[in-house]
Amino acid sequence: MLETLSPQPADALLALIKLHNADPRPEKIDLGVGVYRTSEGDTPVFRSIKAAEAKLLAEQESKAYLGPEGDMGFVRALIPFVFGKDFDTARVDGMQAPGGTGAVRLAIEVAKRAGAKRVLMGVPSWPNHAQIVTAAGLELKTFRHTTAEGTADLDALKAALGEAMEGDIVLLHxxxxxxxxxxxxxxxxxxxxxxxxxxxxxxxxxxxxxxxxEGMEADAYGLRKVLAHVPEALVAYSCDKNFGLYRDRVGAFYAVTGDAGALERALANGATIARASWSMPPDHGAAAVRLILSDEALTADWLAELDEMRDRMRWVRDRLAAAQQVGPIAMAPLGIQNGLFSMLPLSGEQILAIRERHGVYMAGSGRINIAGLTDGNIEAFIAALADVAG
Structure with missing residues (x-):
């Protein structure tokens, strides 16, 4: 039977990691792996997480199953941070998921059971979005996310919504x-x-x-604005990045509606899907987040750590933007973008050249993780970019 399976292409990012690890050059730069790094190049465990884990070690009395919904204390402790302190909690409930990926998969599967037939999505997007949509058996309809000037293409989104059909959902970051x-x-x-x-x-x-x-409140602006206007929505949330819990896979799936019966059914269907997919989500990371969010001092320390991360990434973006123009590449837009990632308009040949000549490793799409840049390598990166882009 197994001999009938079709070969699958190797994961490009995993291949890139292997190439970077095998490169003996001490000045090599890793801009591919999508994790936060400090100015020393480390991805540390948060202080607040370590403190919560110590508390968990001392106080946890059992590792018995919690059920497919996971740690509901964790799920509900996140609600005021995600939806706002004044949000009507009767409209929302959720369940734990293994990372943001599990939350997206739950959301897509629940939407499918509710009658969704097609997903509208701006591109480029996180590659796993398309894989999840197609694996669930839904049609994917794409529209352009960015303009030539490097801003979000609102007109393209408007056009996609204007052409939408019954049963369409739109996936937004x-x-x-x-x-x-x-x-x-x-x-x-x-x-x-x-x-x-x-x-x-x-x-x-x-x-x-x-x-x-731009901060916890500012980053939730779009979500909260949408929920103030629409009667119902689904939300996929990840704690892997903003708590540094990558390998612990900590996420949450939320349903929002004004209908108590519909809310109950959405979560019941989510639990059924979860039971058949991963049975129970991993507990440790979610329990640590719950302890942080239930302790004012730990919450304050966690928010301070986020400030440090955000300030460092803003410093990198400001330094890149200050280069203004590197060959044909306009660098200024990087200064007004947000988060870990940006895309550089490089060809496959240029991406290969910057890797071979300068030891700079980035995804074949031109996506870079700006947290891979530090005071010690950012000027070398800009020089390498000028060499291959000019």
Missing amino acids: GCCHNPTGVDYTPAQWDEIAPLLASTGVFPLIDLAYQGLG
């Missing part, structure tokens, strides 16, 4: 767009929210990087 770093502005969200309400297209918002763009 809440902040820190992956892979472009190009977010809708508050003014654009102010237009998007009532447009979603008037067209009836169902919103699915992926909020994977809250706090890494």
Whole structure:
């Protein structure tokens, strides 16, 4: 039987990691792997997480199953940070998922059971978005996310919504767009929210990087604006990035509606899907987040750590933007983008050249993780970019 399986292409990012690890040059630069790095190049465990884990070690009395919904204390502790302290909690409930990926998959599967047939999505997008949509058996309809000037293309979104059909949902990044770093502005969200309400297209918002763009409140602006206008929505949330819990896979899936019965059914269907997919989500990371959010001192320390991360990434962006023009590449737009990622308009040949000649490793799409740049290598990176782009 197994001999009938079709070969699958190797994961490009995993291949890039292997190439970087095998490169003996001490000056090599890794801009491919999508994790936060300090100015020393480390991806540390948060201070607040270590403190919460110590508390968990001392106080946890059992590792018995919690059920497919996971740690509901974690799920509900996140609600005021995601939806706002004044949000009507009768409208929202959720369940834990293994990372933001699991949350997106749950959202897509629940939407499919509710009658969704097609997903509208701006491109480029996180590659796994398309894979999840097609694996769930839904049609994918794409539209352009960015303009030639490097801003979010609101007109393209409007056109896609204007051509939407019954059963369409639209997948939107809440902040820190992956892979472009190009977010809708508050003014654009102010237009998007009532447009979603008037067209009836169902919103699915992926909020994977809250706090890494402009701050916890600012990064939730689009989500909250949309929820103030539409009767219902689905939300996929990740704690992997803003708590540094990458390998612990900590996410949450939320349903928002004004109908108590519909809310109960959405979560019941989510639990059924989860039971057949991963049975129970991993507990440790979510329990640590719950402890942080239930302790004012730990919450304050966590928010301070987010400030440090955000300030460092803003410093990198400002330094890149200060280069203004590197060959044909306009660098200034990088200064107004958000989060870990940006895209450089490089050809495949140029991406290969910068890797071979300068030891700079980036995705074949031109996506770079700006957290891979430090005071010690950023000027070398700009020089390498000028060499291959000029």
